[in-house]
Amino acid sequence: MLALQQDATNQPAVARDIPTPTPTAGEVLVKLRAAALNHRDVWIQKGQYAGIKLPCTLGADGSGEVAALGDGVREVAVGDAVIIYPGVAWGNNQVAQGRDFRVLGMPDPGVFAEYHATPADYLRPKPAHLDWAQAAALPLAGLTAYRAAFSRAQLQAGERVLVTGIGGGVALTAAQFCAAAGAEVWVTSGEDEKLARALAL
Template sequence: MQALILDGVNQTLQLREVPTPTPGPGEALVRLHAAALNHRDVWIQKGQYAGLKFPIILGSDGAGTVAELGEGADEALRNQAVLINPGMHWGDNLAAQAKEFQILGLPHDGTFGEYACVPARYVHPLPEHLSFAQAAALPLGGVTAYRALFTRAHLQAGERVLVSGVGGGVALLALQMAVASGAEVWVTSSSDEKIKQAQALGAKGGISYQAENWPATLAKQVGGGFDVIIDSAAGPGFNNLLDAAAPGGRIVFYGATQGDIPAVPARKIFWKQLTILGSTMGTEEDFAGLLQFVSEKKMVPVIDKTFPLAEGEAALRHMDDGAQFGKIVLEIVPA
């Protein structure tokens, strides 16, 4: 099969012919029609990720058809259109992942190739209303957003939600899910154009996180603070989120792209009765809930741009530029 191979830190992806994997007991071989990028892929390429190993086939998100099954795998999956849950071996504690938890694409080969071999328990039927490209855009970002909103923050219809840094895959999926659940959603971004695009998806409005004292300005616009805030940046800007939160609000962050949070004014947290929640990926139950939610709401992930598999390096550079609005997808084998 053809696959994109990363040979080392700061190396470019190389399209090469490699052996097609053979499914072992309980495994499924998926013939991939589409795969989607995540910032994780860029960070691995730059050496900014734990557990690096090379050569490796990157890619956590993928959708396709089941081509072969290993011994003991459910024969009903054969030839079925599926997408892959990339979060594997969560463990028995639903509150947090076990040490054995892994994400597809490192340490095991991922979806940037014509085939991927995974345990059959992580293969799920494709939501009927989605294309392969749309389904490939869903798994990692979708389960991250779903767990942050519903499992961790327990979002309820009618609550006011702020999604920071809108434009990336998880933030947009969180926006779409919150809107579909009946929440009032606002966003932040450094781009006025991205705020307008978010409004087209159902956001009530937004503000630049580069604006001075933006929490106070936004509070005047919306008539108060936010019940739920979804963030991936952390860093120095996190203290602004404490100001933006309503009394009793919940702040969920699933990343720290701006680094660690500096000194936190504790009085703002205890006096406002705030809850600060960390979240990473999701359980198998979260993933099942995500697929049910997406199917019931007929939600369609936003795709920024598609590239052929051979242009995987160009796709990574497009993601690294940070200008995208939605998921970046590789088209692999025609459906």
């Protein structure tokens, strides 16, 4: 299969053929239909991310179809449309991640590949109203925004919320989540175009 790999910092990523993973017990092989670029991928490429371990297959966010099942998998079936949860080993504390927490795409193999093997419980059904690209762009930014607004801040309908730096994935997603929850959303940006885009949401 083809995968986009980073061999060294400050160098272009390289598309190369690597072996297609085989799902082990409890794992699922997903055929990627879309993957999303996060600023994290750029930071890794530039050497501006903590604990870089290379080489690696980049990419945290992806959506696709279940292609094969490892032994014991019952949660999904071949052909199911899924979103891949990018957080690995969060831990048992719902408020803060554990010491072993990491994100797909470095050091663990990421989703910038034709196939990705992942534990079955890291998959969620792709919402039918989202296309593949929209679904792929949701997990990392969406979960970060959700946790900030609802797990940490406990946002309630009618409250005011300020989202700074509107224009990035997390900020745009947070503004939409907060507005959908009935909050009064205020945003800031140094660029009129980004403010206009946020107001159009």
